[in-house]
Amino acid sequence: MKNILAYCRPGFEKDCAAELAQVSSEKGFYGYAKVVPDAGYVIFCFDQTEEIEGLIKQLDFNRLIFARQIIAINDLVDLEPGARVESLLEAARQLPLAEEVWVETADTNDAKALSGLIKKLDKPLRLGWKKSGVLRNKAVGVRHHVFLLDGENAYLGVSYAACRSEFPMGIRRLRFPAAGPSRSTLKLEEAFLQFIPEQKRATDLVEGMWAVDLGAAPGGWAYQFVKRNIHVIAVDNGPMQKALMSTGLVEHEKADGFKFEPPYTVDWLVCDMVERPIMVAELMAKWLANRWTHRAIFNLKLPMKKRYQEVMLCLELIENHLKKAGVAYHYQAKHLYHDREEITICIIAQ
Missing domain, CATH: 3.30.2130.30 (VC0802-like)
Incomplete structure (x- = not known):
């Protein structure tokens, strides 16, 4: 060939x-x-x-x-x-x-x-x-x-x-759940299926874990944790879906996602904020370097031109921060079907 x-x-x-x-x-x-x-x-x-x-x-x-x-x-x-x-x-x-x-x-x-x-x-x-x-x-x-x-x-x-x-x-086609707070929930569902092998889901997505969702409102990404009985600290000044809050698994922190610090190390950090990709990469690197989370899934909203080059700059920034902090990690990145002008990255600290 x-x-x-x-x-x-x-x-x-x-x-x-x-x-x-x-x-x-x-x-x-x-x-x-x-x-x-x-x-x-x-x-x-x-x-x-x-x-x-x-x-x-x-x-x-x-x-x-x-x-x-x-x-x-x-x-x-x-x-x-x-x-x-x-x-x-x-x-x-x-x-x-x-x-x-x-x-x-x-x-x-x-x-x-x-x-x-x-x-x-x-x-x-x-x-x-x-x-x-x-x-x-x-x-x-x-x-x-x-x-x-x-x-x-x-x-x-x-x-x-x-x-x-x-x-x-x-194309991995998914059905939007009737109880989903927003269609963005399909992004995280696809990310879980893409990045976490089936044999690892029993250890990496376990009932009783804790996750932080930065920019959570109205709760599309938090929903994916709640349906797995995982606790979520939802960080956003905007309102969360009432049905999601009624589960008792979500704590709503009305705060700036860039300033919030977790009270303890969490199992997951997720982020789908509409911000410059380099700023999100810096924030994710900070969480992982400080060992505030073991795992992170986040989206980078890309510019209209030289998108691949922008992704490489973000990945290089994360690598430099984690290398300096002595954090070993494995990452995967994908322009998922349910993404639009963004890509999704999964980082597992080792």
Whole structure:
């Protein structure tokens, strides 16, 4: 495989490309990005002839910030009218064997018009893959992706379990809870699911823990703790949802989130304040360096330009503070589906 195709939120193509350029060069792979504004994907072309699958397997998906999905591809496949499956199958014979095949598009309004074609192609494509022997149960962890651009063109690629999303189009779709105080609750729910492995949730999100929510009102993020019977100190001058307060699990502190200090070390700190990202990064670093919390999940509201560069500045600031304080930590960062002009970062102090 020669190139990489990364799905992203429309409008974030340049940021996704900048990140791919940096992480690939750090691994010794160099190339250039093909970016179409608001397309919802990026093609990164490499100068080397080495197999790009090797690069993908070296990456940590939860530390690829702007990529929703990442696959290795070759050239664009022309789809013959009336023989689309056959065109794709011919190209698939050049790929490694896979255990499954997905048909996808970009997350754009134009691409939504292809939903009918996807339904039409899905069953015959899977049958064709099976009959041809391209799909094999022994090809564990390998998946083929058909990424439709339109009815005449598609990219055919490969993803590996070592570094990919396990959701179609890289989108984890969640249902808004009826009792949720605001739709922002889905951000924290997605963050928990993305950053905390299922086997760790029994130790990292435990009944009886204590959390602090900075900028809590009306309680969208606090709700995610309350439904797990975790106590919350909700810090905000604004009002909290009455139903949330009636649970007895929430203490409302009417205070400035930048000035509040906890009375004791808490298990979790969360923050979704609309402030400059560097200010939020400074605040999070302060909490972790002072060991006021063991874990933190927070959003950085990004500027309109050079968003990836801004994220790197924030992460560097946090690293410098925690290194100086002697705090070892592990972080993950992601532009989640339920985020908008922001990214979510999870830091676990060790």
